[in-house]
Amino acid sequence: MIEVRWHGRGGQGAVTSVELLAVSAIAAGKYAQGFPSFGPERRGAPVAAFTRIDDKKINVRSGIYKPDVVLVLDSSLIGLVNVTEGLKPGGKLIVNTHKTPEEIRKALNYTGTLATVDGTGIARKEMGVPIANTTMIGALLKVVGIMELDAMKESIEHRFGRIAQKNLNAMKRAYDEIKIYN
Amino acid sequence: MAKRVGMEVAIAVAEAVGLCDIDMAAVYPITPQSHIAEHISDLVANGEIDAEFVTVESEHSAMSAVIGASGAGARAFTATSSQGLMYMHELLPIASAMRLPICMAIANRAVSGPLNILNDHTDIMPQRDCGWISLFVENGQEAIDLSIQAFKIAEHKDVMLPVNVNIDGFQLTHMVESFEMPSKEDVDKFLPPFVPHATLHPAKPVTMGAFAMSDYFTEIMKAKDEALKNSKKIILEVWDEWAKLFGRSYKPVETYKAEDAEVLMLTMGSMGETAQMAIDELRAKGVKAGLVKLRLWRPFPFEEIKAAIKNAKKLIVTDRAITFGGPGGPVFAEIKSAMYAEAQRPLIYDYIYGLGGRDVPVGDFIGMFEKVLADTANKQADTYEFWGVRE
């Protein structure tokens, strides 16, 4: 089972991402959970969202305390929220940022596997809005390899209709452009 | 075998209810039930289901409206949580007294005060004495299945009682997970049209909800008690039928690795699945741990509980509610009462936990077992404790 914790701000679509990811993983024959951290979630407030994907039925329903992967949708949360808390040794940190990996490592005092991509930049280019939630799904799937990118197609099309293709383009770019540093 | 799909459980519950040919729904939105309210109203507005969606200004009115509609012969549905359920409270015993087969989904949420929108069982426990059939689900599949079964149970001519299906708010309602959604054809095979025992119709007028004096009240209460007790037989039949049609079987009490268990834990609701993982870990360490999951709350399944727990040395009851200044958690009190006259019964412990949405990871369940096992002098038996409270 893989456990991912997403960090974002309310309104950035972290919850949408975990939902789409779960729906797609299930459609691909896996078992999955996608759920938000439950709290007063107004726009801009730091929120967490969670993904579990497994090939067999998932029984655990508690929050994720020892994620395999942490994905930071909004790098302004670094320093505000302890984003790497509980990240398993050997786990992976994915950050949506235009900063260098060295700057990120320094800010977090983090020496593990790091992956960065300027998701917001890609989203702006491909979709015209700086909303990187679907973009970063591409980043996650490249780093984790749990599913083919194609598996997301149906749920994205269902959710986004006319603008689905732009989301898929942004997702593909993040998939291709993300850099992983061990 | 239907394909597994991923969907938010609250939406799935609304979809499942939509498969049941409801005639009417009056659902006042309240977190965390609101997605059920919204989606049912979407289904009606889009013409996907042929029902009246009555917009009411409160939960009290929602329950009043479904009582009226059910009395007129409509298959009626509502849903609520927490304060909404408390607001409906005065009408719940009336619905059951009038023997109206209303179905209600409850997205369990803590009751104020202070204000808390997150998951526990403090909203359903005060409704214990209302004469409704009360079921608890553990995951999304059960939420769908029991929401559909509820109509068949409620409307059975030998039952005719309202049913509530308890679905942990947020913990389940806001979770996207996988399950099989029954097809309309299969639900149609399972659920016959509603045949009311009486209807408010000008062609054949009746009075429902009349006044009764002390010369009749006791007999009326006895009749209601008997009706609720007898409904268990039908519930088991409906579950048998469901198993044959859909391949998923349900029992009033379900057990996991309990047969030779020395220490059992009892859960209700979605905590059960996480607790199962704790049982696995404990067994791997050589502890003879087991789990008992209570699905049927009312009518209380005395025989099944006794059979499930009597051979254990210790039972850890987990309660997500408390009766203040009383014997602890409501489930604890009822289990103890059920076992009082048994010659063979375990020592029973009670942990009040998961209140106001407090998360309970696998480690906490293991901790409870360890604490109970460490109590070799049995000093903590028969008492209740707030698990994890900061002292």
Add this chain to the structure above:
Amino acid sequence: MALKTWKELPIGCVVSDPGSASEYHTGSWRSQRPIWDNAKCIKCGICYVYCPEGCVQQTDDGFFQADLDYCKGCGICAHECWPRAIKMVEEE
């Protein structure tokens, strides 16, 4: 009439005989009855409107009378009748 046992109760205590209140002749409670003086009556219908029992009826000639099966003798009709056409007299 013997009281029913719990098993004999109708389900949901539904009362399925409509209008059963009409079998209960509350007129037997009366200690006074209203008498109309049709010479004074102006056929305004106020007595009919105010009767809480709904038992004041209009006759074919347009005057009013109480249905003595149900009239409890409360005297509201006499109180409200402004031409003072109604008098309450003692029952024998």
